[in-house]
Amino acid sequence: MITRTIFAGFGGQGVLLMGYVLTHGAMHKGLDVTYFPSYGAEMRGGTANCTVTVSDKKIASPVASNPDILVAMNYPSLEKFESTVVEGGTVFLNSSLFEERPSRDNIDVVPVPIIDLAREAGSERGGNMVMIGTVCAKAGLLSLEETIKGMEAALKGKEKFFKANQKAIERGFAFAADGK
Amino acid sequence: MITRTIFAGFGGQGVLLMGYVLTHGAMHKGLDVTYFPSYGAEMRGGTANCTVTVSDKKIASPVASNPDILVAMNYPSLEKFESTVVEGGTVFLNSSLFEERPSRDNIDVVPVPIIDLAREAGSERGGNMVMIGTVCAKAGLLSLEETIKGMEAALKGKEKFFKANQKAIERGFAFAADGK
Amino acid sequence: MAKKTKKGKIAVDRELCKGCHICIEVCPNNRIEVDESLNNKGYSPARPKENVSEGEKGCVGCAMCATVCPEVAIEVYRAQ
Amino acid sequence: MAKKTKKGKIAVDRELCKGCHICIEVCPNNRIEVDESLNNKGYSPARPKENVSEGEKGCVGCAMCATVCPEVAIEVYRAQ
Amino acid sequence: MSTEIEYKKVFGRPESLKDNPTHYCPGCGHSIAHRLVAECLDEMGLREDTIGVPPVGCAVLAYNYFNFDMVEAPHGRALAVATGVKRVHPDKFVLTYQGDGDLAAIGAAETIHAANRGERISAIFINNAIYGMTGGQMAPTTLLGQNATTAPRGRDARLHGQPIDISSMLAICGGVVFVERCALTTIKQIRKAKKAIKKSFQCQLDDLGFSLVELLSPCPTNWKMPVKAAWDWVNEEMVKTYPLGLIKDTTGYEDKK
Amino acid sequence: MSTEIEYKKVFGRPESLKDNPTHYCPGCGHSIAHRLVAECLDEMGLREDTIGVPPVGCAVLAYNYFNFDMVEAPHGRALAVATGVKRVHPDKFVLTYQGDGDLAAIGAAETIHAANRGERISAIFINNAIYGMTGGQMAPTTLLGQNATTAPRGRDARLHGQPIDISSMLAICGGVVFVERCALTTIKQIRKAKKAIKKSFQCQLDDLGFSLVELLSPCPTNWKMPVKAAWDWVNEEMVKTYPLGLIKDTTGYEDKK
Amino acid sequence: MPSEKMLMNGSQTVGEAAVRAGCRYYFGYPITPQNELPEYLSARMPEVGGTFIQGESEVASINMVLGASVAGARTMTSSSSPGISLKQEGISYMAGMELPAVIVNMMRGGPGLGNIAPSAADYFQATRGGAHGDYRTPVLAPAGGQELVDLTFEAFDLADKYRNPVMLLGDGLMGQVMEPVVFPDFIDLKDLPEKDWALRGCKGREARAIFSMILGQQGELYRHNLDLQKKYDRITAEEQRWETKYAEDAELIVVAYGTAARIAESAIEDLKAEGINAGLFRPISLWPFPLPALRELSKEIPKVAVFELCLGQMVEDVILSVGERAEIYFHGVPGGLIPTPAEVAEFLRSTVKGDGKVGRRMEV
């Protein structure tokens, strides 16, 4: 089983960190994984995205033609990548930020009100952690424990954030389970 | 008819100038000609030589495998090039400077007492002009007028030397004619 | 009060502005504030204050804000 | 006269010498001269003068010649 | 409410700047320097006669902002390229705009020799004590103790050498007629900087020789500082290593006045 | 004739020089500089611990004359190569020996930055105001009015810039502890030069930083002068552009004495 | 003891591998997209007693490497395309002086400043020698991840074994992709083969010089070149590296290296579903190119499809290997875009059909 996920959004939205969490979690789980970030040119600003490929076999290309999962943290990202998602793939949306929805009907769409959920979990800034929790749970990529492990590995040295992030991830798993 | 001549000697002996004279003279005569100088490495000192090829047809290689004529102004040059001269070729020697003679017997050897002859012509420093005169005459490369033309072209801008050099060249032609 | 505002005024191009807020720092008369609503690039731009409170001077058109603005986002006008 | 020469002496390696004749220039006692017979490289080397003429000082072993010699062709000896 | 007051625009975008928003980070000095250069060209009527040479560095895309002819040079070689341009067009106005890595590290030889030849070129030198474009590596001008991604424990004199004062080195060259160092982080200095740039341009117009204006410039992003702190750091720390003011002036301009 | 006098050799070939005759032209300063370097190494007991880096220039074959380990650097890069060597062997003695084209033209950036980093290297800089090896082209140090094969009408400030004073430029760098300029054309200066070289070596041994000794050196061949005239030209003309003496000294050595 | 599995991007991976392979001297100048390599080493070198120096330029850096190499150390520099161009003179010197070192090129889009997207347009430069003279440098082309570790070690070994610079040729994508890797234990510097040619001062022996200028009038340089050629011939005979995959019963063989090979491999896997049996031939040493192996393969497989992240450079080596033994097709993506497996699959479909829609048939 190979799963390719694209995380995309504004620079400050923690897009790359979501990718890290999945990447580290997958490695801890014993899977092969590749993480491919893509910034703009040599300057700051603009949007960022990364492609994480997780597989139980050796991964060839770290570049995805057609991701199985798209995590769109802002509308431009949805616009840019929507058409590339495989038939039957899933799009996770940051529904706290934008109303627009994909026009295709052969993909699953999961709007995640990350700000509300994060606030519930105790910290408004944990939206990306909520999202990665939801994604891992919904797509069956990682268990809750594996996701938390992934987060801890990705943030090694910044232990003070672990607790809040864990709560946000848990909130994401809960949301994935019952849609609220 | 193609004739390849190597002029060789110490740096200060006017070796390259002899080549120039022949080269310019040949061009004035309407022949094709190539002049290929060879110094030591990027430093001064050591010996110098040049290869002049004269032909009534277009010349291909400016490098000679086997010169028809060798003009050896010092003994090391004789040693170095003697063996390369074609069978039946001619070696002109600066007999004012060294006694040694080629060991081969299938070449013509023309010892030229250039210092004595130059002195007779009025200037001890004209040895190389005597030599080029002798060579051009003996080998039938250039007429006296052509040789003088060549000298004048080679020394353009240094007209004050023309007269003395012409005398030395004439002395060389005379020596070629009667061996004294 | 009205009189105070007449000496000068500024216009901030909220899309050119990058929200560095240096203009706010330098304005001697405290005539600029942060606009919390993000612009298209995601920055909180600067904007001229609408009203001059009691005890404050209005904009004098001194152009100090524009002088430091890295984005040439501020135009300054002076009353004739 | 013999006494004069005893203070010092030099030896010139005529094959190392390049005939720049700077040593001749600097010798305060005029103890060096040109050897007209060429060395193997074609230079006229320097050589110590054999004799000290009247009114001349002999070599004092001051090593000024050797100090300027670019070719380290001069060795200098001093009487003990 | 009240009668309309007539307002006159006293500050706006100079013609030598295009309308494009820059890609520079919030609070970056590059954009201020751009504006000053543009204002000087406008005021001196030079825009249509100017050929500019941007660096490879954060200002590599300066041609998207400057509204005059520009040619990109390889990293560090702006002054060699500018030499070629100026020798072909001695009657045009040629300027380079370079960062500290570009001008003082990889381009040190090109800088020194263009200056020494006295090329009639005006160089704008943006010293932000860091490699901005490539993500905060140490520059030759990085201060002692300052962190950089390639000097994670801070610049250390024994290991990296001390910050280089290239402007003072250039001042020694015969062909250099005017060098001044200003900062971009106070109103006063910004105004001084503009004056210095104008003077440098004048040197070229008067065929006097090479001139350079060094501008201490904040890089909040790679210094990892809030904008205000970065500006303060220029005014409080950088100026200790790079004292502001005139470094060389053989123009005689002041004397004339 | 008279009784044998006992003589003691007071001047001979230092061990750090091989016996090979040099390829330098008669009256060339390179060979004197070689001898001075060799004498200093001998006297300081450094020969067996030395790694030298010759230039590309007339001294490219210096390894045929110097009797210690040597590595050839590409033209102008001697100080970068020396940096690599010295960082691997901080306990060895590393020197470069470079001409004006090598050190001040193509190698200007490498020179300045090795100096600025304060590399513990001693640089011997042979300034003969010309490109010797390649046949007399203009050097950055060529004097105004001096002829060169690429400046056939003489160096002209407007076209070629003025002669560069790289030693003074280096003196501005923090990592530089000692710079002195001497000549090779009088006995007094030759002796001073030796002292300066020794002092430069001492700086390295004492881990103080970078040091350089500039030696004004005659090139009779490419100046197209008789030997004596060339030596005089150094003493009378070159010194006007390149005044002899100490340029920088932060060693504190003199104070100690 | 080998390391745990670690997640690192390609640039950092090369950095850590170099340190473990005994490299203690790194000299380089920043350039995207490989800055994580010098940045990593600027922190790592002091930890292992090594030296990191940011040179003032690429030219300076390669010459510092030359100096460190001649002094006997394992040493490395890295850059990306424009910076590697500046190092060419130095590389030629090191080849001429027979000095070992590892040079990393994380290629980016060109020509000129281009952009920082991955590319493979420096193949000619790397394999033919971008500088002057008859010289060669072995070129190893990892496909990322663990191979970056392994080939970094190999690069240092090859460099020392043959006293020659060795190039590690990656690209901007490889430098940035993060993957799990395992590092071998640190090489004990004392276990490295003694370099008796190195310069450390002449105590106890004759003084010695290392140089590339060879002036003798008796053909000394000529003979030096023939000696070098013999060495290159030995390397050519002994150091070819490649990998094949799915090559049995393939109707088509894809030749690609590095990142392109990984993208191609995914395309090949995707095509199995359509009943297209394509195999992969992945040169790992680009010089020496595994010509005999590819030649053998091409005798059995009718079509060879070459895929490169440039407009056609390695394809020349493929033609030299295959000749008329098989039909050769080429598709190249120049700098500035990252191709996907889908795009490569299109090329392969087109090659199978021979419809010329994607890629082109090479005349041989």
Next chain:
Amino acid sequence: MPSEKMLMNGSQTVGEAAVRAGCRYYFGYPITPQNELPEYLSARMPEVGGTFIQGESEVASINMVLGASVAGARTMTSSSSPGISLKQEGISYMAGMELPAVIVNMMRGGPGLGNIAPSAADYFQATRGGAHGDYRTPVLAPAGGQELVDLTFEAFDLADKYRNPVMLLGDGLMGQVMEPVVFPDFIDLKDLPEKDWALRGCKGREARAIFSMILGQQGELYRHNLDLQKKYDRITAEEQRWETKYAEDAELIVVAYGTAARIAESAIEDLKAEGINAGLFRPISLWPFPLPALRELSKEIPKVAVFELCLGQMVEDVILSVGERAEIYFHGVPGGLIPTPAEVAEFLRSTVKGDGKVGRRMEV
């Protein structure tokens, strides 16, 4: 009016030809064996109102050329092997920015500092692009004498026609050999085609920039590269130059260029006496290589003998041209020695006999 017949060495010849072809801006750094070229121009340029600048280095010089070119002038630089290596980055920039200029390389022995004897070991660098990125520069290889004049003119024309740097590839021997040459009249600078892309200040038009960094995320650099490729394809189709001699009824064709071709030609002439009929195929444009012409020829002639002043670089292009159509033999003389016609004759005799004594058969 064309000049009288003049005797000049090759370096001076190129200098005078450049001036007459309208070049008024020369920037270069001294290096043997081509110093007579800058020296000549340092005196000549002021006479024609041109500018000669001795740059502080090769890197500076090529970038001055870049600047003069962008300013709209005909401009030139020259060097010899190591110096040309240093110009690589600049050449890649100029190719990327589509800037015309003429670059002269009088090749010397390498690698490294090597020596100043002639050589032809920079063929790969010249024809494949020694720098980074997918770019090409036309390479013209005169055989000396009058052809130096003619090809210098052509080089400037090609450069302007295609807005691309063009390389003139000679060697140290060619630079020093003196031959009679005739120069065409001075081109009137006003007759040169207008460069409407050049930068002269934006009076009367929009401001404009010329650059090689192309950042867009929509494949702008990719498309730029495809456009460049189209230009290179056009050059390949239209600008191949070569010469054949004695090729009719030849049993053997010798492929050689530049100085090597002249030496080979003499060898061929000498061999006629022995009844050996060898022909000469002399590529004049090395890139584009006259592949189709050589391919045609090789269909009729059973043996192809390649002779190079290096250890085998052009031979790859010969293999790419000839394939298995004829037997290919190679003999190379690396830097440091000047071969004579007699040595080449030995190679040709050996090739005819197939005895493998001189040179070697290339496996194809």
